[in-house]
Amino acid sequence: MEISIFGLGYVGCVSLGCLAKNGHRVIGVDVNQFKVDLINKGLPTIVEKDIDNIISEEFKRGKITATVFAEEAVLNSEVSILCVGTPSSPQGHLNLSYIYKTAEQIGEALAKKDSFHVVIIRSTVMPGTNKKIGEIIENSSGKKRGVAFSVVSNPEFLREGSAVKDYYNPAVTVIGGDHELALKKVASIYEELDAPIEITDIEVAEIIKYVNNSFHALKITFANEVGNICKALEIDSHHVMQIFCKDTHLNISPAYFKPGFAYGGSCLPKDLMGMVTLAHDHYLLSPVLNAIHDSNENQKRLAFEIIQRTGKKKIALMGLSFKEGTDDLRYSPSVDLAEKMIGKGYSLSIYDKNVHLSKLVGANKQFIDEHLPHLSDLITNDPMEAIESADIILINHKNFDGHKYKSALSQKSAVIDLVRIEDLENLPNYHGLCW
Ligand SMILES: NC(=O)c1ccc[n+]([C@@H]2O[C@H](COP(=O)([O-])OP(=O)(O)OC[C@H]3O[C@@H](n4cnc5c(N)ncnc54)[C@H](O)[C@@H]3O)[C@@H](O)[C@H]2O)c1
Structure with a gap:
């Protein structure tokens, strides 16, 4: 498939290399000329295990190019993947100006294109962004969503440091859209990966990354608070958490993960209070554990x-x-x-x-x-x-x-x-x- 990738940072650079390695022809786009020049010399834009070899090999095979011109990339591809940055404002809101600008540029290019185009949002964006991007493209292209183009949400789950490995081994590939052919096309990009493909509603695909990362942050802080309490009691916290993880019935499992009513009973409230009291008695702050009751x-x-x-x-x-x-x-x-x-x-x-x-x-x-x-x-x-x-x-x-x-x-x-x-x-x- 001919694919264009907008944004050649961590996600874009890894996607560029890995998609090319999987047989696609990939055109990278970035507003940063320096990053574009690096790719056009067969060099990665980031430091990440294995990506230098992949970019170098795929560049030599003629599978990778890069440009600063959005139009050139859109006219020479059938799918555009958006990997531009979505940084947070100091108030915690996302700055979506880069992704909106990219959508506008894609729309302008689509005005000059006859064939159907699929836009994939790979950046992490708030629910509602897919719809908004569709509107921006409609305005700047003068064409209709669902007729001339489709917008599909397909969040990226890779982690820096193990990005290539994560790219090839996702736990699940999530694809949210409202156009059957576009969904099939996006799914076909990932069919070599050994991971289930979950086709779902746009908003589900948009929010899942936030749910995942909030939970990962919760896991880290929970384990840290357990560690602080264990240390105060001279208990080996790593040993405790190793055993904790062996319980795949209730701990590391789907148990208790259905949104619903409050917990109760004779054990959870009592034992949580016991743990919070242990922390308190050792002059430790345990804000995560404290917040559970509230x-x-x-x-x-x-x-x-x-x-x-x-x-x-x-x-x-x-x-x-x-x-x-x-x-x-x-x-x-x-x-x-x-x-x-x-x-x-x-x-x-x-x-x-x-x-x-x-x-x-x-x-x-x-x-x-x-x-x-x-x-x-x-x-x-x-x-x-x-x-x-x-x-x-x-x-x-x-x-x-x-x-x-x-x-x-x-x-x-x-x-x-x-x-x-x-x-x-x-x-x-x-x-x-x-x-
Ligand atoms: N870094 C990660 O580990 C990771 C993992 C999963 C998802 N994500 C998400 O993926 C998105 C990208 O993250 P990143 O870390 O790769 O960002 P990054 O800052 O490394 O790269 C973003 C790139 O977009 C380019 N850009 C900005 N405006 C552009 C435009 N109009 N056209 C073309 N290029 C443009 C920038 O020059 C930059 O090179 C974010 O939404 C992020 O939250 C990141």
């Missing part, structure tokens, strides 16, 4: 705000224990929410398959006596009775049978789902907590 409380606040916005006061709470399949009410976020609603004058009907007042004993009973002393007046064994008595249905257990109760729920003012019951999502009165 974030969890915020999720309960958000659920309550959705309830408030309905303007209705009769609520059926489907699930009271901290998760389905147990009668454990200790530190259940639903108990907190119920307590808050009662305090604010809501009338509540509660159904929970596993919670039978006569069977509650010990700490579980003590907890509920303290927090919801009138639970016996609120609880029913009949889910339909709870639903019929309420205007708002609040679902907090994943095993709720959405299919069975869908018709009854469709009559209600609102169905507020804290756990994402698939069967209910297309109800017009449906509200997901964070989806």
